[in-house]
Amino acid sequence: MKTVVLSCFLILVSCFLAEARTIVVCSDCKVKQLTAALDIAADYDTILLKKGTYLSVNTEIKKQVVIIGEGYPVIDGQEKDEVLVVLSDNVVISGLWIKNSKRGSMKDYAGIRVNEAKNVKIINCKLENTFFGIYLSKSQNCLIANNHSKGANYGKSDTGNGIHLWKCDSVKIENNQMEGHRDGMYFEFAHFCLIEKNLCERNYRYGLHFMFSDDDVYRNNTFQNNGTGVAVMYTKNVEMYDNTFQNNWGDAAYGLLLKDISNSIIERNTFTNNTVGVTMEGSNMITFSKNNFTSNGYALKVMANCIRDTFMYNNFTANTFDAATNGELRENSFMYNYWDKYEGYDLNRDKIGDVPFRPVSLYSMIIEQMPYAVMLLRSFTVEILNRAEKSIPGIVPETFQDYAPMMKPNTL
Amino acid sequence: MFKIAKYVVYDILRSKVLIAYSLFLLLVSFSLFSMEENSSKSLISLMSVVMIIVPLVSIIFSTTYFYNAYQFIELLVAQPISRSSILLGEFIGVSLSLLTALFAGVGIPILIYSPDATGLVLMISGFALTLSFISLAFFSSVAMRDKAKGIGMSLMLWFYFSVIYDGLVLGILFSFNEYPLEKAVIALASFNPIDLGRIIILMKMDISALMGLTGAVYKQFFGSNFGIIYSLIIMLFWIILPLLFALHIFKKKNL
Numbered sequence: 001m002k003t004v005v006l007s008c009f010l011i012l013v014s015c016f017l018a019e020a021r022t023i024v025v026c027s028d029c030k031v032k033q034l035t036a037a038l039d040i041a042a043d044y045d046t047i048l049l050k051k052g053t054y055l056s057v058n059t060e061i062k063k064q065v066v067i068i069g070e071g072y073p074v075i076d077g078q079e080k081d082e083v084l085v086v087l088s089d090n091v092v093i094s095g096l097w098i099k100n101s102k103r104g105s106m107k108d109y110a111g112i113r114v115n116e117a118k119n120v121k122i123i124n125c126k127l128e129n130t131f132f133g134i135y136l137s138k139s140q141n142c143l144i145a146n147n148h149s150k151g152a153n154y155g156k157s158d159t160g161n162g163i164h165l166w167k168c169d170s171v172k173i174e175n176n177q178m179e180g181h182r183d184g185m186y187f188e189f190a191h192f193c194l195i196e197k198n199l200c201e202r203n204y205r206y207g208l209h210f211m212f213s214d215d216d217v218y219r220n221n222t223f224q225n226n227g228t229g230v231a232v233m234y235t236k237n238v239e240m241y242d243n244t245f246q247n248n249w250g251d252a253a254y255g256l257l258l259k260d261i262s263n264s265i266i267e268r269n270t271f272t273n274n275t276v277g278v279t280m281e282g283s284n285m286i287t288f289s290k291n292n293f294t295s296n297g298y299a300l301k302v303m304a305n306c307i308r309d310t311f312m313y314n315n316f317t318a319n320t321f322d323a324a325t326n327g328e329l330r331e332n333s334f335m336y337n338y339w340d341k342y343e344g345y346d347l348n349r350d351k352i353g354d355v356p357f358r359p360v361s362l363y364s365m366i367i368e369q370m371p372y373a374v375m376l377l378r379s380f381t382v383e384i385l386n387r388a389e390k391s392i393p394g395i396v397p398e399t400f401q402d403y404a405p406m407m408k409p410n411t412l
Numbered sequence: 413m414f415k416i417a418k419y420v421v422y423d424i425l426r427s428k429v430l431i432a433y434s435l436f437l438l439l440v441s442f443s444l445f446s447m448e449e450n451s452s453k454s455l456i457s458l459m460s461v462v463m464i465i466v467p468l469v470s471i472i473f474s475t476t477y478f479y480n481a482y483q484f485i486e487l488l489v490a491q492p493i494s495r496s497s498i499l500l501g502e503f504i505g506v507s508l509s510l511l512t513a514l515f516a517g518v519g520i521p522i523l524i525y526s527p528d529a530t531g532l533v534l535m536i537s538g539f540a541l542t543l544s545f546i547s548l549a550f551f552s553s554v555a556m557r558d559k560a561k562g563i564g565m566s567l568m569l570w571f572y573f574s575v576i577y578d579g580l581v582l583g584i585l586f587s588f589n590e591y592p593l594e595k596a597v598i599a600l601a602s603f604n605p606i607d608l609g610r611i612i613i614l615m616k617m618d619i620s621a622l623m624g625l626t627g628a629v630y631k632q633f634f635g636s637n638f639g640i641i642y643s644l645i646i647m648l649f650w651i652i653l654p655l656l657f658a659l660h661i662f663k664k665k666n667l
Contacts, residue, residue: 370589375581375607379578381579
């Protein structure tokens, strides 16, 4: 009994001794600068920044501190270097307004850089005129949430990425808004991440771009009005649910480009008003289900090097072309999709059309080979050719067909 | 000239064919607009109808009208009226009546359901197509003395412009696929009023699929102000040139 009481007492005392301090920083306080606060802070201290402007050129955070901003204090990098660099684990940065990092082509200057750290949280921050927004390298178990980053308007070559992950693991990115960057989010070697409820719009290149980032999950994100949409490459085990890809216009724009992606699930996403909804190249074993493709130029472009992909329960409505390809598809299956261009019948009333549907029209094959033939879009002759091909198929790839097309749109 | 045009309009209004034509267009447009909630989608369908029906009706109606009014024209020639004002009077009369019919059949529904730039362009190219096919009809009916031959030629002209020409274009594009065809393609479009009209309309609505590298060429050209003026001038050529040929033949013709 005595030992228990003693040990309780000891624990209490040790708690007291280890109590974290709060350092208040403001223009009238004892501590006037963030850098000064960091110098006197110990691990587990809280630095509270009051409203105001604080200079911060390449400020390195080497202690496990919590930095909280009140009323969005401005942290100004004056375009001299990076603004904040986190080098310690368990750092929390919250409620800051990070401004003006340097731009450069030799080094990726960032608003907030996290280097080789664990459990770092960056929440509720605003970033403005930074080259890269939030840059994580070799970090694990971090959280990036509720941030809003607006890149500098210097054009494509002179902006960095909104959120950039390099060799990271288990990072959660949610509720962020990225605009005016080169890529809204860019991941390289980022594994087991969860990307949720983000909005990437008006970025110069891609809304989302990743390579070699296996086992990531994307949910409820919106990618819109980006220069060339979303491009993802060389990755396996990607899961995308309930995302929206819309209004990606342009010569080479697409909603989602999949290049060498395998073993992935793409479910309940919406593709609206893109030049091409989904482009697939060398992508294998992908399951597309319950997606909505509406008002795209092409809903799907599936190249002949895609193998064993499954398309089920998707809706294709009001697209100029439902699908295009450049050869015979191997082992891909299309089932139970709804195509608004389907003209078949359903005699046994099981809501599944009795004749297969071929989404690739002769004309889309022609355009694929002779792009100039786009001049004849919607002409009477093209209509006649398509009809003729439909009644006696000869040129259109035989394997590209939905064997059980739905009569009514699938409810998603 | 305008007096003749007035009589022609009266004559055509009595014949009821025109009323049927305009009622048909009205029915088609209203059903297309009420079937789709998305007005741009129904505009696309309406465009397909306009691009086929309007040239066909314009050319056949004008040709048959011209042959039916042959005796009236012979009578007029006996009067002290110049031959060019007789032909122009006929042309203006037929054009006015067909344009009114088109406006009633397609223009009014567009103004009700989709009064935007796309609808306006569709209307304008419909008008231009009507005029150029009336002009072509006058050419063929002046060139051929025999009614059957004249109507046959009109039909052939329509068939050529709406089907054969595009087939030829496909053939040309296929044979010269390896070459840069940007300018050639624009020239090819100029040689067919139907293609030209369609491309102008598509520039306004179906842009997404027209994009891509080549689509960009079209957009850059036909989407620009210069392109619009260019296409309007070419359309004007398609109205004036056949009519000039018709005038030339009609003046010298032994009736």
